[in-house]
Amino acid sequence: MNKLDLAQFLRHRREARRPAEVGLRVSGRRRTPGLRREEVAWLAGVSTNYYERLEQARAPRPSTQVLAALAKALRLTEAESEHLARLAGQAPPVRDEQVPDGVLRLLDRLGPVPAYVVDERYDVVAWNALAANLIADFSALPPEDRNVLRMSMSSDRCSSPNDEFARQAAADLRRAAARHPDDARLAQLTSEYADFNAGFAASWxxxxxxxxxxxxxxxxxxxxxTLELEAQILQSPSSPHRLIFLTAEPGTPTHETLTQHHQPPPNPERRTSRDFD
Structure with a gap:
């Protein structure tokens, strides 16, 4: 159980939730942003003292029932509820280093669409030829450098990461850190990227x-x-891996460029990190 992260997560979610969103009627001015601690406690059916100790990282591990009540009180999404359970030590860590065969088959069948697969640390673990041509020759990189965040800090092909990407990366790595609190490499990567990108640091x-x-x-x-693309992210249902494929809206200059210069080869090429390590 990570008491400090659990406390901070609850506080940030409480301060982000407005009374009207949870069915509370208030009048007059409020000094506290979002909900008050006693309001969350009342909505969840726990004592105010216990909830205060949770936010102070002094309470014992909450039960599954208490976590469910807090998630309902704070109107947490499915991803946020899962993260809350992991912080409280109520969900086992999940890490499967092997890319599922179904994900690899899909990677092969995307035709002229550049695509690659990342793990929880944003390491690129599989890719097709078009992704290598468009982004980088992953096979030529040392395994530790085949990482989306590290590449964004050094690549001359990508512009400065936008706020949207920074928020997504922070959310993904927050969930990964909750699943693997002892992952030193993940912690180092998070620290380096926070120093590099202020938007990531703020979202973290x-x-x-x-x-x-x-x-x-x-x-x-x-x-x-210059190419303006949409990165569509598909989460593997059987592993933590995500398939990311890059598309352009039909009729745009980027779509025309990709269509002209990236015709589907007769035999699609797919590579995984295991082919080179």
Missing amino acids: TDHEVQPRPTLRKHIDHPDLG
């Missing part, structure tokens, strides 16, 4: 954990020029 501090299925991506390609 706010304990955001809500995933976003679609992100915008800007790539400056040496041959194809």
Whole structure:
């Protein structure tokens, strides 16, 4: 159980929730942003003293029933509720280093769409030829450098990461840190990226954990020029891996460029990190 992260997560979610959102009627001015502690306690059916101790990182591990009541009181999403349970030590860690065969088959069948697979640390663990041509030659990189965050700190193809990406990365790594609190490499990566990107650091501090299925991506390609893409994110149902494929809206210059220069090959090429490590 991570008492400090649990306390901070509850406080940030409480301060972000407005009384009207949980069915409370208030009058006059309020000095406290969001909900008060006693209001959350009342909504969850626990004592105010116990809830205060939770936010002070002094309470014992809450039961499954208490966690469910708090999630309902704070109107947490499914992802936030799962994160709350993991912080409280009520959900086992999950890490499967092998990319499921179904995800690899899908990667092969995307045709002319650039796509790659990342794990919980944002390590690129599988990719097709178009992704390698568009983003980087992953096979030429050392395994520790095949990481989306590390590449964004050094690549000359990508513009400065936007706030949308920073929030998504912070949410993803927050959930991963809750699942694997002893992962030193994940902690180091988080610290380095927080120093590099202020938006990531702010979102990390706010304990955001809500995933976003679609992100915008800007790539400056040496041959194809500036590309404006949508990164569609598909979560594997059987593992922590995510398939990310890059598309452009039909009729846009980027779509025309990709169509012209990236015709589907007769034999789609797919590579995984295991082919090179």
